[in-house]
Amino acid sequence: MPSNHLIYIVDDETSIAKLLEVWVSQKWGYRARLFSDGETCLHALDEGADLVLLDLMLPGIDGVAVLQEIKRQKPELPVIVLSAQAKIEVALQTLKLGATDYFSKPVDLPKLEIGIKNALRLADLTREVERLRQDAETKVHFDHIVAQSGEMADVFKLVSKVKESDIPVLILGESGTGKELIARAVHFNSGRKDRPFVVVNCASIPKDLLESELFGHERGAFTGAIQRRVGKFEQANGGTIFLDEIGELDLSLQSKLLRAIQEKQFNRVGGNDVITTTARLISATNRDLREEVKQKRFREDLYFRLSTFPVMLPPLRERKSDIVLLAEHFLRQFSEEQKKPHLRFSRKALDDLYNYPWPGNVRELENAIQRGVVLADAAELTERELPLSVQTYSGFESTERPAFSFAKSNDVVVPFEKLKEDAIRNALRITHGNIVQAAQRLKIGRATLYRLMQKYKIEAD
Amino acid sequence: MAQSKLRIMSPEEAVREYHVRTEIATRLSHEFRTPLTSIIGYAETIMCSPDLTAEQRDEFAALIKKEGERLVRLVTLIVEQSIQGSASQSDPSIFK
Numbered sequence: 001m002p003s004n005h006l007i008y009i010v011d012d013e014t015s016i017a018k019l020l021e022v023w024v025s026q027k028w029g030y031r032a033r034l035f036s037d038g039e040t041c042l043h044a045l046d047e048g049a050d051l052v053l054l055d056l057m058l059p060g061i062d063g064v065a066v067l068q069e070i071k072r073q074k075p076e077l078p079v080i081v082l083s084a085q086a087k088i089e090v091a092l093q094t095l096k097l098g099a100t101d102y103f104s105k106p107v108d109l110p111k112l113e114i115g116i117k118n119a120l121r122l123a124d125l126t127r128e129v130e131r132l133r134q135d136a137e138t139k140v141h142f143d144h145i146v147a148q149s150g151e152m153a154d155v156f157k158l159v160s161k162v163k164e165s166d167i168p169v170l171i172l173g174e175s176g177t178g179k180e181l182i183a184r185a186v187h188f189n190s191g192r193k194d195r196p197f198v199v200v201n202c203a204s205i206p207k208d209l210l211e212s213e214l215f216g217h218e219r220g221a222f223t224g225a226i227q228r229r230v231g232k233f234e235q236a237n238g239g240t241i242f243l244d245e246i247g248e249l250d251l252s253l254q255s256k257l258l259r260a261i262q263e264k265q266f267n268r269v270g271g272n273d274v275i276t277t278t279a280r281l282i283s284a285t286n287r288d289l290r291e292e293v294k295q296k297r298f299r300e301d302l303y304f305r306l307s308t309f310p311v312m313l314p315p316l317r318e319r320k321s322d323i324v325l326l327a328e329h330f331l332r333q334f335s336e337e338q339k340k341p342h343l344r345f346s347r348k349a350l351d352d353l354y355n356y357p358w359p360g361n362v363r364e365l366e367n368a369i370q371r372g373v374v375l376a377d378a379a380e381l382t383e384r385e386l387p388l389s390v391q392t393y394s395g396f397e398s399t400e401r402p403a404f405s406f407a408k409s410n411d412v413v414v415p416f417e418k419l420k421e422d423a424i425r426n427a428l429r430i431t432h433g434n435i436v437q438a439a440q441r442l443k444i445g446r447a448t449l450y451r452l453m454q455k456y457k458i459e460a461d
Numbered sequence: 462m463a464q465s466k467l468r469i470m471s472p473e474e475a476v477r478e479y480h481v482r483t484e485i486a487t488r489l490s491h492e493f494r495t496p497l498t499s500i501i502g503y504a505e506t507i508m509c510s511p512d513l514t515a516e517q518r519d520e521f522a523a524l525i526k527k528e529g530e531r532l533v534r535l536v537t538l539i540v541e542q543s544i545q546g547s548a549s550q551s552d553p554s555i556f557k
Contacts, residue, residue, distance in 0.1 A: 015499040015524050022506055057491060084494035085487055105498040109505060 005120050006031045006048050010041045010066065011055040011082070016105075020053060020082075028113055038066030045073055051119055054099075056083040056090065064094065071098040076126060078119035082107055145181060146329045149319035155182070155311060162309050163190045168261065170246075170306045171284040173313030176361030179284040180244060182313065186282060187240040195239030198232045198279075203245040211253055212269045215260070221270025231268065233260060236279035246306065247287030247298065258302045281306075316358040316365065326362060327353050330369035331381065338373050346382040356390045392419075421456040424449065428458065492535055496528035503528075 007030045011017040017034050025032040033049075035041040038061040041052065052070060056063030063081065070079055081094045084105040091102040100119040103112055145156070162169055163186050171179040180199065187197045205213050212221070216231030232241055243249075249257065260266045261281055265274050283306050292298035316323060327345065335343040345353070349372075358364050372385040383391050423442065431437040439449040453459070470478065503521040507513065513521075 013495055013499070015528060016495065016502070018524075019499060019502040019506065023502075027510070084491040084498065086490050086494065087487065105494045106501045107498060109502065 004031070005050040006033060007116070008033050008035060008041055008044070008049045008052045010035045010038060010052060010058065010063075012036050012057075012059050013055070016055070020107075023109055023113075024053070024116075028116070030116070037061070038063065038069075042066060042069055042073075045070065045077070049077060050123065051116060052077065052079045053116075054079050054081050056081060056085060056094070064097065067094060067097050067099060076123060078123045080112070080115055080119060082112075145178070145185060146326050147319070147322050148325050149314075149321045151314040151319045152322065155313060158311055159186055160189075162186065166280050167308045168281045168283065168306055170289075170308075170310045171282065171313060172289075172310060173284075173286065174315045174359075174361055175286050176363030177313040177315060178362050179286075179313060180242065182311065183240070183242040183244075183282045183284065187242075187280075190240075190280075192239050192280060196236050197240050197242065198236035199242045199244065200232050201244045203248040207250050207253075210249070211256065214253070215256065215266045215268055215275075216271075217269035218271040221268070225270065228268070233266060233277045233279055234275060236277075238278050239280070241279045241281055243281065243283040245285055246283040247285040247289060247292055249298075251297070251299065254299045254302050258299065258305060261302075261305050316361045320354060323354050323358070323365065324350060326365055327369055330366050331373065334370050334373040340373060340376065342379050343373060343376055343381055344379060346380050349381055349383045349386060352383045352386055352390050352393070356393045417456075420452065421458070424452055424456065424458060489539070493532070496531045496535075499528040500525050500532075 007024050009017050009020045009024065009032055011020065011034075014036070017036065021032045021034055024030050033044070035044070036059075038054075038058045041054075042061075054063050054066060054070075058066065061069075063083070067079055067081065070077055075098065078100040079098070080101045080103065081091075081099045082103050082105060083090055083094075086104040091104070094102055100122070101115045103115065145152075147153070147156075159169075159182060169183075169186060171182055173179050183199075184197060187193060200214060202210060212225075212229065212231065214231050214233055216229050216234055217225050219225060219228050243257075256266065260277060264277050266277065267274060289298055289303050289307065293300045293303050316326075327350070331343060331345065335341055353365070353368075360367075368387050368390060369381075371387065372381045375385040376382070424438070427438040427442050428435075431441065435446060435449060439446045442449065444452075503525050507518060507521055
């Protein structure tokens with residue numbers, strides 16, 4: 001299959017260089033470029049080489065020195081050494097210096113084809129992994145968490161102080177406030193960033209399986225345990241384990257977790273070997289753990305261990321200055337994905353977004369914008385593309401709730417007349433029966449309000 | 462009666478002899494394997510490439526002949542050297 005990869009062939013023997021060119025380009029479909037010495041190859045290293053086929057006995061700089069220089073300048077560039085010396089010591093030396101493979105001459109051409117394919121695939125995968133790693137690191141860098149409010153600035157300051165320490169961190173906050181994002185930011189900004197970051201959602205795993213999930217199990221530990229399994233604590237060794245929704249952990253498992261934190265040791269389910277862990281623990285919950293302790297549903301000693309360094313994430317409604325910033329961020333992200341690059345919010349849509357209390361926090365806002373971007377077909381995302389719960393909320397003060405919330409019953413169709421009736425009853429309740437104020441707040445005329453009250457048989461108290 | 466050529470070498474001479482022999486073996490390997498790479502490689506190319514043009518086929522056959530002749534010259538040189546003297550009197554650079 002033709003490939004766009006460019007292969008440099010470095011050999012002073014013209015007939016061999018030409019032979020390799022025939023096979024590399026005509027038979028295997030790569031692009032090839034020939035060099036008769038190491039020096040000219042080194043000068044052309046920045047010109048797009050994806051792999052180098054390198055002879056060792058070269059005029060001027062010998063092949064070993066060329067290999068060393070390539071690895072110094074471009075450690076990720078695969079080099080396959082072809083040598084007529086056929087000495088095992090030479091092969092070992094070149095492999096130690098970073099050559100991807102070694103072939104003695106006369107070259108077994110079908111084997112060389114496989115060697116080239118594997119080396120290119122490995123280099124492509126290495127590049128891809130590096131790109132994804134950088135992408136992941138960028139996304140979780142504190143500078144890249146979208147927030148401008150003073151409340152979040154305080155959180156970042158607090159979290160920055162603890163990133164290099166190993167003490168357990170407990171992240172508290174309502175659902176959707178970004179607890180996992182903060183946990184990731186702590187991990188990827190710490191000295192452990194090259195080690196695993198392992199997430200366990202304690203609420204999503206059945207209680208019976210959670211112990212084995214966390215600590216692993218030995219073969220035959222229970223029905224279905226057909227082989228030994230390494231748990232999340234072992235996987236996270238040297239890195240960070242993030243236990244989300246830790247308030248859901250049952251009491252028996254809490255004592256095992258306490259041992260893992262205090263003594264840094266645990267046993268796999270059904271095993272006698274004591275496993276030592278160096279994983280750093282970050283946990284999160286949207287429950288009030290102190291209340292859980294009072295209710296005897298959460299061990300007090302575990303609570304004190306976990307909450308050595310508590311971090312409270314404020315809900316979105318308490319940091320309103322972040323709403324528009326986040327909304328614009330999500331609009332950019334989703335409009336790019338949906339190929340609607342010029343999409344903007346209408347003034348009214350922004351007002352509605354700002355006024356809504358976002359009980360589902362950033363996650364709810366993100367979903368609302370994603371939905372809006374899909375629905376919007378013009379250059380503007382208007383309030384009509386926002387969820388009904390956001391649209392209908394705008395007429396109420398922050399302390400006032402609509403009589404009916406669409407957010408909680410998306411699959412229920414409410415008759416329009418019922419909505420109007422509820423809106424009027426709600427307005428009259430809030431204004432204590434003051435018709436003038438109710439009409440103003442409903443943005444309708446007084447006469448209209450009277451007419452509708454008659455229609456719906458509503459009496460002002 | 463022919464005089465025996467056997468004699469005992471000093472340790473320094475033995476080390477030198479070893480290095481010279483190794484160097485000669487390396488050079489020889491290289492000098493044999495280089496034309497063989499071309500000969501085997503181009504023969505394989507002709508055998509595995511039914512789509513070669515007539516010019517290419519002629520060119521590759523000519524390269525096989527040329528590299529074969531190189532091998533013949535090498536064999537001649539090695540035979541002459543082995544008649545003339547021992548390894549300790551040889552100069553590995555003659556194979557360059």
